[in-house]
Amino acid sequence: MVRIPSGRRATVATPPGGPVSTTPDSRTALRICPLCEATCGLTLTIEGTRVTGARGDRDDVFSQGFICPKGASFGAVDADPDRLRTPLVREDGELREATWEEAFDAVAAGLRPVVERHGPHAVGIVLGNPNVHTMAGALYPQVLLAGLGTHSLFTASTLDQMPKHVSSGLLYGDANAIPVPDLDRTDHLLLIGANPLESNGSLCTAPDFPGKLKALKQRGGTLTVIDPRRTRTAKLADRHVAIRPGTDATLLAAMAHVLFEEKLTDLGELAPLVQGLDEVADAVRDFTPEAAAEACDIDADTIRTLARELAAAPTAAVYARIGSCTVPHGTLASWLVDVLNILTGNLDQPGGVLFPQAATDKTPRPAGPGRGFALGRWHSRVSRYPEAKGELPMAALAEEIDTATADGEPVRALIAVAANPVLSAPDGERLDKALDSLDFMVSVDPYLNETSRHAHVVLPPPPPAQSPHHDFAFNTLAIRNQVRYTRAAVPLEPGRMAETEILARLVLAATGLHGADPSAVDAMVIDQTLGKSVKEPHSPVHGRDPRELAAALTGESGPERRLDMMLRLGPYGDGFGLRPEGLNLDKLLDQPHGIDLGPLQPRLPQPLKTRSGRVELLPRPIADDLPRLRDALRERPEGLVLVGRRHLRSNNSWMHNIPALTGGTNRCTLHIHPDDAERLGVRDGAPVRVKGAGGEVTAPAEVTDGVRRGVVSLPHGWGHDRPGTRLTHAAESPGVNVNQLLDGSLLDPLSGTAVLNGVPVDVAPTGATL
Ligand SMILES: Nc1nc2c(c(=O)[nH]1)N[C@H]1C(S)=C(S)[C@@H](COP(=O)(O)OP(=O)(O)OC[C@H]3O[C@@H](n4cnc5c(=O)[nH]c(N)nc54)[C@H](O)[C@@H]3O)O[C@H]1N2
Ligand SMILES: Nc1nc2c(c(=O)[nH]1)N[C@H]1C(S)=C(S)[C@@H](COP(=O)(O)OP(=O)(O)OC[C@H]3O[C@@H](n4cnc5c(=O)[nH]c(N)nc54)[C@H](O)[C@@H]3O)O[C@H]1N2
Ligand code: SF4
Ligand SMILES: [Mo]
Numbered sequence: 001m002v003r004i005p006s007g008r009r010a011t012v013a014t015p016p017g018g019p020v021s022t023t024p025d026s027r028t029a030l031r032i033c034p035l036c037e038a039t040c041g042l043t044l045t046i047e048g049t050r051v052t053g054a055r056g057d058r059d060d061v062f063s064q065g066f067i068c069p070k071g072a073s074f075g076a077v078d079a080d081p082d083r084l085r086t087p088l089v090r091e092d093g094e095l096r097e098a099t100w101e102e103a104f105d106a107v108a109a110g111l112r113p114v115v116e117r118h119g120p121h122a123v124g125i126v127l128g129n130p131n132v133h134t135m136a137g138a139l140y141p142q143v144l145l146a147g148l149g150t151h152s153l154f155t156a157s158t159l160d161q162m163p164k165h166v167s168s169g170l171l172y173g174d175a176n177a178i179p180v181p182d183l184d185r186t187d188h189l190l191l192i193g194a195n196p197l198e199s200n201g202s203l204c205t206a207p208d209f210p211g212k213l214k215a216l217k218q219r220g221g222t223l224t225v226i227d228p229r230r231t232r233t234a235k236l237a238d239r240h241v242a243i244r245p246g247t248d249a250t251l252l253a254a255m256a257h258v259l260f261e262e263k264l265t266d267l268g269e270l271a272p273l274v275q276g277l278d279e280v281a282d283a284v285r286d287f288t289p290e291a292a293a294e295a296c297d298i299d300a301d302t303i304r305t306l307a308r309e310l311a312a313a314p315t316a317a318v319y320a321r322i323g324s325c326t327v328p329h330g331t332l333a334s335w336l337v338d339v340l341n342i343l344t345g346n347l348d349q350p351g352g353v354l355f356p357q358a359a360t361d362k363t364p365r366p367a368g369p370g371r372g373f374a375l376g377r378w379h380s381r382v383s384r385y386p387e388a389k390g391e392l393p394m395a396a397l398a399e400e401i402d403t404a405t406a407d408g409e410p411v412r413a414l415i416a417v418a419a420n421p422v423l424s425a426p427d428g429e430r431l432d433k434a435l436d437s438l439d440f441m442v443s444v445d446p447y448l449n450e451t452s453r454h455a456h457v458v459l460p461p462p463p464p465a466q467s468p469h470h471d472f473a474f475n476t477l478a479i480r481n482q483v484r485y486t487r488a489a490v491p492l493e494p495g496r497m498a499e500t501e502i503l504a505r506l507v508l509a510a511t512g513l514h515g516a517d518p519s520a521v522d523a524m525v526i527d528q529t530l531g532k533s534v535k536e537p538h539s540p541v542h543g544r545d546p547r548e549l550a551a552a553l554t555g556e557s558g559p560e561r562r563l564d565m566m567l568r569l570g571p572y573g574d575g576f577g578l579r580p581e582g583l584n585l586d587k588l589l590d591q592p593h594g595i596d597l598g599p600l601q602p603r604l605p606q607p608l609k610t611r612s613g614r615v616e617l618l619p620r621p622i623a624d625d626l627p628r629l630r631d632a633l634r635e636r637p638e639g640l641v642l643v644g645r646r647h648l649r650s651n652n653s654w655m656h657n658i659p660a661l662t663g664g665t666n667r668c669t670l671h672i673h674p675d676d677a678e679r680l681g682v683r684d685g686a687p688v689r690v691k692g693a694g695g696e697v698t699a700p701a702e703v704t705d706g707v708r709r710g711v712v713s714l715p716h717g718w719g720h721d722r723p724g725t726r727l728t729h730a731a732e733s734p735g736v737n738v739n740q741l742l743d744g745s746l747l748d749p750l751s752g753t754a755v756l757n758g759v760p761v762d763v764a765p766t767g768a769t770l
Contacts, residue, residue, distance in 0.1 A: 029489035030057055030592050032469045033071045034133035035651060038200040038207045039471045040066050041484065041593060042074060049490045051075035051465050061594040062482045063207030068200060069649050073660045077464070082657055082726050083446045084460035086495060095448070095458065100497055104505050106457045108514035110440030114413040115148070115510075123510070124152040124411035126397065128419030129160075129652055135559055136461070137418060138472035140503035143521060144415070147511035151378050151387070152411050158394045159424055160322065161203055162751040163330035165389050169373030170619035171338055173609030175389050176476065179341070179353035180204045181317035182600060183212040183479050186351045187221045188313035190306070192248055192337070193323020193757075197232035198646045202321050205471070205478040210236075212479075222313070224306065226251070227323060228643055228711045229671070241306070242708040244297040245641050246758025248320065249329035249629055251303065252336035254292035257284045258307035259343050266311070268345035273605050276617035280339060283618055283626055291633050311344050315351025323643065326756035329629055330748035335622050342615065347604075354600035355607050358475035359483035359583055360566040363573070365538045370609025375621055375750065381408045385752050393752030394425045395744040401434035413440040415510065417503070422450040423653040423719055426742035426754050427694045432722075444502055447654060448726040450719070459506070461499035465489045470563055483572070483583070484594030485563065500559045522558025526550050526565055533569055540568075540575025549576050554585050572597055625750055637710075640676065642692065642741065642759045645713045653717035656730040668735025669702040671713040672763065677703045681765050690714070691762045691770045692741030698766060699736050712763060714738040716756070 026047045033040045041060025045053035054074040056067035070077075087103035088095040098106075114122050125145060131137025145153060157165065169175035181189060183206050194202065196209040206212055213223055213236055225237040226248065234240040243251060259265045260281045267274060289300035296303075310316050318340045324333040338347065346352030357364075376386030382399040385392060392400065401411045414435070422428040422435070428450070435441060435454035443452035444459045452458050461467070470485045471478075492498060497505075504518035513520075530546035533539040541549055553568075555561040564585035567573050574582035588595065610616050649661040656662055670688055672680075682688050684703040689696060690712070699714060707713050718735025720727050739756070746755035764770045 026052065030486050031074070031465060031489045032471060032484055032486050033074065034130075034464050034469060035070045035074070035077065036200045037202050037205050037474055037477070038063070038066075038068075038209065039205055039474050039478070040068075040071055040207045042067065042071055044074065044465065044489050046465075046490055049493065051078050051489070057593060059593040060484070061596040062478070062480060062484065066208035066211070070651065070655070070661065073658060074464070076658050076660045077655070079463070080657055082728055083463055084448060084458060084726070085493075087460065088448070088458040090456040103457050103459055104509050104514065107442050107506060108509040110442065110456055111413055111415070111510050112512060114439055118409040118412055120148050120150040121152050122409040122412045123148055123150050124154060124397070124400065124414045125150060126414060126416040126419045126421060127153070127155040128417065128421070128424070129156040130418035130654075132473040134418070134461070134499055135468060135470055135472070136499035136503045139500060139559055139562060140507060140521070141417060143525060144503070144507045144510060147507055151392070152400065153391050154394045154397045154421075155391055156394065156419065156424065157389070158391060158751065158753050159326065159756065160753070161325055162388055162391070162753045163325045163334040163748055164203060166331045166375065166751040167334035167338060169375070169389070170622060171335065171615055171617070172607060173370045173372050173611070173616075174607060175373060177355055177607045177609075178203055178477060179338070179347060179355050180477055180479055180600070181319040181353050182315070182351050183209070183216070184599070186216065186315050186317045188224075188309065188316035189213070189216060189221070190224045190226070190310060190316065190318045191233065191237075192226040192318070192320035193325070194319065194321035195227065195231040195233045195646060197236070198648045203477055204319060205474040222309070224309070228708045229645065229713060230706045241298055241302060244295070244637070245323070245643050245711060246327045246329070247296040247632070248324045248327065249333040249336055250287065250292045250632060251296045251298060252333060252340060253284045253287035253629065254289045254303050255307040255310065256280065256336060256339055256343060257287045258289060258304050259311060259340070260284065262308070264308065264311035265343045266345045267342065268349070270342060270345060270347055270604070270615070273608070274342060274615045274617055275612060279618040279623075283623065286630055286633070295633050295635060310340060315349065316344060316346050317341065317351070317353050319353070323757055326753055327758050328746065328748060328755050329632065330753050331750035332622065332625055332629055339617065342617065348602045350599070350602070355603045356476055356478050356600055357481055357571055357603065358478070359570050359572050359597065360472055360563070361476065361570055363538060363540055363569060363571050364606050365536070367605040367608065367613070369611055369613035372609065372611040381405050381410070385747065388751050391752070393747055393754065394421060395747055395752070395754040397421060397425060398427060398430045398434045398744065402430070402437060412438060414438055415442050415506065416451060416455070417444040420449055420451045420653045423717055423737055423739065426739050426744035428719065428737050428740055429695065430744070442506070444499070444506065447657070448724075449654070450722050450725060453722070453724040459502050461502060462492055462496045466492050466496060467499060468559070480599055481597035482594055483567070483588060483597060485585070485588050486592070500557070504558070519558045522562055525562060526553065529565060529569070540573065540578045544576065552576055560585060621750055637760060640710060640712050640761055640763055642690070642738070642761045643711055643713050643757045644738065645671070645715050647715060650715070650717065656718065656720060656733075656735070657727045659729050662729065662733065667733070668699055668715055668718040670699045670763070671702050671704050671707045673707050673709045673711070674703050674705055675709050676712070677701065680763055681768065682763065683765070687766045689764050689766055689770055690741060692759055693745070694743035695740040696770070697736035697738070697740055712761065
């Protein structure tokens with residue numbers, strides 16, 4: 001049991017880490033940064049109600065003072081004058097400012113007739129990335145989904161990490177059981193399709209990821225990076241392998257082949273927990289390094305060396321992100337990452353990859369067989385894509401709206417929360433038109449942007465300084481168990497509504513309860529959760545009276561009471577008095593810099609929820625998809641392929657409006673290798689046309705040997721040139737929408753994830769024919 005410190009409540013946050021330059025009426029407040037997955041603790045300087053500075057909080061138990069340029073610009077992000085201050089409601093085709101009451105009246109009046117006439121699936125829900133960075137996004141979308149009962153759910157996961165969820169679901173029986181690399185202790189990190197020096201890490205929450213990679217090298221460890229671009233992360237590596245995009249699954253299968261062939265597999269303590277080892281050996285038999293070499297454009301010796309190094313390292317972690325997920329074999333690549341960790345005995349071991357245990361996880365049930373993971377319980381209407389984790393592919397959103405079929409209703413109304421699919425998903429032009437054709441659309445978004453401009457109602461959440469924060473999602477992916485909560489740093493401005501209340505009211509308006517008290521939503525969740533918990537034998541509250549438990553909850557608001565409940569029911573919790581030394585909201589509030597809960601611990605077999613109760617190494621859907629990968633061994637793309645890239649001072653589609661975070665190297669240019677540029681007559685700085693299956697864009701060329709031959713790179717989230725938006729600064733250098741090059745037809749079939757990397761394109765100087 002981890003000791004939960006007790007201490008006196010700090011009413012005013014003390015300036016940690018020494019003096020801050022403040023004026024007499026300035027103060028400081030703590031705020032966990034919501035601008036990327038690293039979740040750094042910030043110390044904000046506040047004058048009146050304005051954030052005038054941000055520094056890393058040196059006393060933060062997790063981030064210990066780390067901050068990046070985005071976090072340092074927190075004040076500018078918070079105070080962007082283009083942020084909407086009041087709801088907008090469409091009247092006679094035009095959006096006008098409205099009261100909250102008018103806005104929610106319009107939401108209820110827009111959504112209910114669609115549900116009543118066409119059924120729940122005619123209402124689509126689109127959830128974007130910032131939902132994992134807000135408390136509201138963690139607490140209400142599930143309630144909305146359950147309340148509406150729609151199957152039309154589309155999220156940024158199918159533009160991102162869905163392959164990993166599917167792979168974890170199949171291997172471990174739990175789509176959210178994602179092991180993370182033990183960055184602080186590993187001897188060898190094999191990093192694939194990730195660039196944490198720009199992204200600050202993903203599916204691996206680690207403040208100061210760059211510092212941790214440097215520390216790995218300083219303690220004698222090795223870093224290998226697989227990336228078609230020589231990224232800043234690759235430059236730090238001991239070995240950089242510039243793979244042909246889209247072929248990681250082939251490379252990883254060949255590495256597994258080598259481990260079997262050279263008898264380098266050693267499952268160690270995992271052996272009794274794993275079934276299907278021989279079947280995997282059979283499955284990768286055709287993937288000889290020689291067969292993979294040409295497909296991946298990596299010589300066979302290098303493939304063997306990668307496998308041997310992995311096996312020889314005292315501890316090692318294979319970690320892969322976007323570049324391995326948003327590709328045609330994303331789920332197979334994600335699966336093979338874990339297979340390699342398992343074959344080398346590095347799963348669930350210190351220095352390898354481990355399952356975090358967050359404070360808001362439920363108290364784990366005893367180990368044993370579970371219900372397993374099902375795929376394809378329903379299908380999309382038009383292309384019959386299988387659902388994965390309850391979601392349909394974001395790439396199918398446009399067709400689900402604009403295409404009628406004999407069976408089922410098209411999506412006629414849309415609820416978009418923190419989502420900008422017009423820029424982030426394939427074929428924004430088609431989506432533009434589809435959104436315009438909807439009977440009704442509501443966006444919960446701080447900006448009037450490429451997507452929200454189509455809404456009939458826009459509900460703007462307050463800026464982050466006015467919102468409390470706890471990382472429900474990222475603590476389950478953190479490289480150290482810890483828990484932190486920061487209340488709003490400044491009070492809500494007059495006329496503002498907390499995003500938690502916006503979403504609670506949205507739940508009510510969508511489910512026919514418009515006008516009810518929004519706290520009823522939290523009360524209902526609390527009742528249901530406690531009612532279920534008291535019936536579970538392993539729960540710390542087994543057999544107790546749920547009403548008595550609900551009455552014991554503390555917190556100033558519904559969301560805080562829900563956080564208190566989750567903490568108290570959780571693995572470190574006080575169990576509502578059962579474990580008085582355990583965690584609750586009051587104790588967390590007493591520790592404004594957070595509570596460290598220790599390094600990650602081995603947890604198997606407890607996290608397994610497969611039907612067998614073991615790790616199922618070769619699940620049926622994976623086995624069925626392997627022939628497609630065998631076919632890919634023979635593929636040799638002729639022309640250029642496109643990959644993405646991220647910039648440290650950017651974040652997907654919504655940070656180009658902050659002058660402090662734009663300009664310099666953060667530009668929407670096409671990276672192209674000098675040899676390709678010469679062959680095609682492309683000059684550095686000159687505009688080039690890029691054509692893909694979904695359309696064409698023109699962007700300035702940036703000739704650089706930072707990309708390998710045969711590969712070009714454009715960043716995503718640009719293309720801020722559409723009318724009817726309110727993004728003053730972004731519109732000055734709009735860039736182009738890379739996703740216009742995609743037609744949305746290329747998906748990883750198991751996860752429904754869009755292929756955003758390794759996409760065939762043609763490139764020519766403007767004026768030349770394509
Ligand atoms: N080509 C290509 N496309 C990609 C990617 C790629 O690598 N290449 N990456 C993909 C990935 S990984 C992702 S996650 C998606 C992201 O795709 P999206 O989630 O659609 O896009 P974002 O730009 O993250 O932001 C979504 C919206 O959230 C709003 N927002 C910001 N803060 C808040 C808030 O606090 N509350 C609310 N309610 N809204 C807020 C923003 O204004 C914006 O409109 O893009 C994907 N698209
Ligand atoms: N600064 C900044 N930080 C961010 C974001 C942002 O937009 N900007 N977005 C956030 C989000 S939503 C996410 S999901 C994470 C993503 O976090 P990361 O996955 O670290 O993101 P990227 O920087 O896009 O790195 C992906 C790398 O994959 C490479 N790649 C492309 N195709 C292939 C391939 O086929 N094989 C291999 N091996 N590599 C390939 C690309 O060249 C690129 O360097 O970042 C988060 N953090
Ligand atoms: S690394 Fe991420 S969480 Fe940390 S300060 Fe930068 S943007 Fe914020
Ligand atoms: Mo993402």
